[in-house]
Amino acid sequence: MIWSSLLLAFAGMVLLILAFLLLARRRQDRVQNPLLVFEQKLQLLAQARSQGELAEPDFEQAAADLKTEYLQREQLQAVQHKTNQGWLWGTVLSVLIASVALYSLTGHYSQLQQWQQAKDNLPSYGERALLNKGEPLTEQEVQLFSLALRSKIAAEGDDAVAWFVIGRIALSKGMAADAIDAFEKALQLTPNRVNLLVSYSQALLVQGGEESLGKAGRALARVLQQEPDNTDALSMLGMVAEERGDLEQARQAWTLLLPKLSQEDPRYALIQQKLAQQDTLASGPVIELQLTIPDLLYQAYQNATLFVFVKATDGPPLPLAVKRLPAFKGEQRIRLTDQDAMQQGWALSNAKQVQISARLSLSGQVLNDEKGPEVRSDVLDLANSPLQLSLTLQP
Numbered sequence: 001m002i003w004s005s006l007l008l009a010f011a012g013m014v015l016l017i018l019a020f021l022l023l024a025r026r027r028q029d030r031v032q033n034p035l036l037v038f039e040q041k042l043q044l045l046a047q048a049r050s051q052g053e054l055a056e057p058d059f060e061q062a063a064a065d066l067k068t069e070y071l072q073r074e075q076l077q078a079v080q081h082k083t084n085q086g087w088l089w090g091t092v093l094s095v096l097i098a099s100v101a102l103y104s105l106t107g108h109y110s111q112l113q114q115w116q117q118a119k120d121n122l123p124s125y126g127e128r129a130l131l132n133k134g135e136p137l138t139e140q141e142v143q144l145f146s147l148a149l150r151s152k153i154a155a156e157g158d159d160a161v162a163w164f165v166i167g168r169i170a171l172s173k174g175m176a177a178d179a180i181d182a183f184e185k186a187l188q189l190t191p192n193r194v195n196l197l198v199s200y201s202q203a204l205l206v207q208g209g210e211e212s213l214g215k216a217g218r219a220l221a222r223v224l225q226q227e228p229d230n231t232d233a234l235s236m237l238g239m240v241a242e243e244r245g246d247l248e249q250a251r252q253a254w255t256l257l258l259p260k261l262s263q264e265d266p267r268y269a270l271i272q273q274k275l276a277q278q279d280t281l282a283s284g285p286v287i288e289l290q291l292t293i294p295d296l297l298y299q300a301y302q303n304a305t306l307f308v309f310v311k312a313t314d315g316p317p318l319p320l321a322v323k324r325l326p327a328f329k330g331e332q333r334i335r336l337t338d339q340d341a342m343q344q345g346w347a348l349s350n351a352k353q354v355q356i357s358a359r360l361s362l363s364g365q366v367l368n369d370e371k372g373p374e375v376r377s378d379v380l381d382l383a384n385s386p387l388q389l390s391l392t393l394q395p
Contacts, residue, residue, distance in 0.1 A: 008301055023214055183203060201240070216236070221328060231261060247340075292392075305324060305363060307324055312351035321342075
């Protein structure tokens, strides 16, 4: 709409300028050049003087009068030229101002119409989007639905359901950051709502990155504390663990999930395939660690990072295997294999005896500069693989 208005304004200005130039040219055609008239009359006076028809004093007086007349005409034409220019630029400016004003009025009116339409249709939008009643929302209706929800929040204050729906709309359009922002606003009002935590985790998983994946893992853990059999949370927890390279946690989540799914579920075959792939990769020594983090310790370190190291008793200090996980409460089984090696050629298969340690770090740094809680195992013989042990972190 703005481009059509500007084009009309430009066309109007061009027509006005052409009309002005045409009128000015016609006027100039009707009016002789003052300088040319002055020169012609001066030549006639000089000719009369040379033929003796005009005395010298009379010639000088007539020439002076002619010069005065010429200057007066020049000043008059200059004033008229400035007046015409002012009229031209004033007209151009008026056309531009009128075009901008017209667009502003029509644009604001259109926005007002959309806002009113969104408010009036909010209940029906909600039924169609959330309850699957009637036809699905079109792309424009989805935008109007989001606008209506934000208007409702602005008028009535924060609403957890409204923020949740705004987040779902943003996530469906691939706007992960906007979705996360909306879900976090909803979580401030209803921090333990299961479907909200699952959607929040989904948005964090889409955004990616270590920090977002850590937040997603913690949110899903809160879901599983309330609903241990929540298949969506288990499925996403496996995805988060896989993204972070924690194949053991992914295995645990998928192993718990598989018997809860029907064989017709499209996730069933995919999870079977992933578990089979992990079994193929897990050649060589295997360590199964049952690690416990007591409730009191978890309360102080719930935002911390857990590091699990396996080091050889003989050889370089570089760990043979490392796991990096978000802190958890209670017990969790952690599986370490050659796939957890930090450096190629230095893995569990390269050692005979090892020592396992686990520690919590609030800074998320590998170096234990903050002296976080740590536990170490006795020296263990990998010849007894698969090796199983239990450790408990203490304050």
